[in-house]
Amino acid sequence: DIVMTQSPDSLAVSLGERATISCKSSQSVLYNSNNKNYLAWYQQKPGQPPKLLIYWASTRASGVPDRFSGSGSGTDFTLTINSLQAEDGAVYYCQQYDKIPITFGGGTRVEIK
Amino acid sequence: QVQLMESGGGVVQPGRSLRLSCVVSGFSFSRYSMHWVRQTPDKGLEWVAVISIDGSIKYYADSVKGRITVSRDNSKNTLYLQMNSLRAEDTALYYCVRDLEGGGWTWAFDYWGQGTLVTVSS
Numbered sequence: 001d002i003v004m005t006q007s008p009d010s011l012a013v014s015l016g017e018r019a020t021i022s023c024k025s026s027q028s029v030l031y032n033s034n035n036k037n038y039l040a041w042y043q044q045k046p047g048q049p050p051k052l053l054i055y056w057a058s059t060r061a062s063g064v065p066d067r068f069s070g071s072g073s074g075t076d077f078t079l080t081i082n083s084l085q086a087e088d089g090a091v092y093y094c095q096q097y098d099k100i101p102i103t104f105g106g107g108t109r110v111e112i113k
Numbered sequence: 114q115v116q117l118m119e120s121g122g123g124v125v126q127p128g129r130s131l132r133l134s135c136v137v138s139g140f141s142f143s144r145y146s147m148h149w150v151r152q153t154p155d156k157g158l159e160w161v162a163v164i165s166i167d168g169s170i171k172y173y174a175d176s177v178k179g180r181i182t183v184s185r186d187n188s189k190n191t192l193y194l195q196m197n198s199l200r201a202e203d204t205a206l207y208y209c210v211r212d213l214e215g216g217g218w219t220w221a222f223d224y225w226g227q228g229t230l231v232t233v234s235s
Contacts, residue, residue: 040221049208049225050158061223093158097220100172102148102160 002026002096006105014113019081021108023094028074031098038098041070041079044107045090053092054079086112115139115224117209122229125199133229135192135209143167143187146218149194151205152228161207162194163220176202199233206230 003026013019029038037057042050052061054070057077067082081088089112094105121133133149149161162173162183171183182195192209206228213221 038220042222049227050222051225052213052221052223055213055219055221095158095221100163100220101174102163102220104158104160106157 001101002029002099002103004094004096004103004105006092006094006108008108009106010109010111012111012113013081013084015086016083019084019088019110021079021092021094021110023072023077023079023105025075025077025096029096029098030074037073037077038096039070039072039077040095040097041068042093042095043088043090044093050093081110084110084112088112115211117211117224117226119207119209119226119229122207122231124232124234126235127200127233129199130195130197131199131231133194133196133207133209133231135194135226137190137192137209137211140211141215142185142190144215146212146214147183147185147192148210148212148220148222149183149192150208150210150222150225151203151231152208153205156205159205163212163218164192165218166216196231199231201233204231204233 005024007022039057041054044050058070069080091107091109116138119135148163164183180198184193208228209226210222211224213219213223
């Protein structure tokens with residue numbers, strides 16, 4: 001199985017500042033034939049299901065503000081939240097969808113200072 | 114708008130069975146592969162199963178293989194999860210989830226239901 005490791009487990013960021021979350025996969029999720037990274041990011045707020053933010057490592061899902069961006073390739077990925085807003089306080093998960101079983105990272109809690 | 118509504122959760126004794134259902138609306142169900150994903154405070158998010166658009170292809174997590182069966186009825190816009198020989202470690206919130214890509218699959222998830230809680234306890 002591909003193991004997804006997120007860091008940090010939690011971070012506190014002031015309003016308007018930048019939050020950066022790392023996700024590393026135990027093997028590459030880059031599919032060479034189409035040059036796509038099979039990596040997604042989700043946001044989950046209390047009492048709600050996860051919400052898709054980013055797929056193909058850097059493509060924002062419909063309706064996601066452009067302060068959210070994804071980057072990286074192969075085994076190392078980053079979710080960046082610029083100009084953090086109060087509503088961005090949540091847990092963020094990365095997910096690989098290159099191979100079955102589909103696997104998630106353990107989550108990173110973003111707290112607004 | 115896209116809606117997924119799970120039902121069928123509850124408290125069940127170890128070794129017993131339960132069937133979850135997910136009724137969808139707001140999109141063409143028969144064009145999308147569908148997944149079940151479960152979540153617990155301890156183990157986080159765990160993918161459980163996927164079924165192709167016509168139900169001919171199914172994949173399962175090793176932790177549920179042989180005990181859980183995913184199925185669908187495209188005429189009823191409904192996804193199912195038949196859970197047999199339930200164990201304490203199956204206790205979780207079970208989400209019905211739509212695959213990102215219509216007409217095929219990517220195994221990324223774009224719409225999630227609110228979930229139905231399964232508790233396995235004597």
